[in-house]
Amino acid sequence: MKNFDEAIAQKGLELPLVEEFYSLQGEGYHTGKAAYFIRIGGCDIGCRWCDSKMSWNPSLHPLVSIDVIVSNALKTAANAVVVTGGEPSLFNLKPLTEKLKVHKIKTFIETAGAKPLTGNWDWICLSPKRQSPPDESFYKIANELKVIIYDDEDYHWAEEVASKVNKDCILYLQSEWSRYEQNIPAIVNYVKAYPKWNVSLQAHKFMHIP
Ligand code: SF4
Structure with a gap:
């Protein structure tokens, strides 16, 4: 990856911040x-x-100090923070989650599971990508498995990863957004046929919020 600074990633005291915002999940x-x-x-x-x-x-x-990120979060009424990316598991997230916990903010992460997870998490959403399978450690700790359906091959991938996650992990299928109209009828039928799955919609896109 271009210009990825391993030392900064390992420290986890500053993070390359793409954006931060208060919204609804x-x-x-x-x-x-x-x-x-x-x-x-x-x-x-x-x-x-x-x-x-x-x-x-x-x-x-920009590399932004986690102190600044946490203080920005505290300016809102949020009681939960969702760390997403990019691929957040590339970074040491222990310092960030510790600071959030001090303020009793719940810590949620969305990750493809590229590297073993660091940090203290209240909710782990594993969204594995078939061209880059997740670190095996995620199957035990994921609270939620969210598989993106782009084409029919993704159903096989979904079943493969679902067979590996812990028994309490909640299973979701979510259409890739640009194919929502064409994919959703098949996803609905799949969930009806295999009710261990749930549909996840990108509700924020329907609400026109970030
Ligand atoms: S959707 Fe894929 S490429 Fe994009 S940030 Fe997530 S894992 Fe990376």
């Missing part, structure tokens, strides 16, 4: 709940349909 188990979002730069998984391509190169984003 739009996907998965916590849909509809308010949260402060922190999008960290850096990802080399290369999903062709990625809607966060601006996050791929971490050097394009």
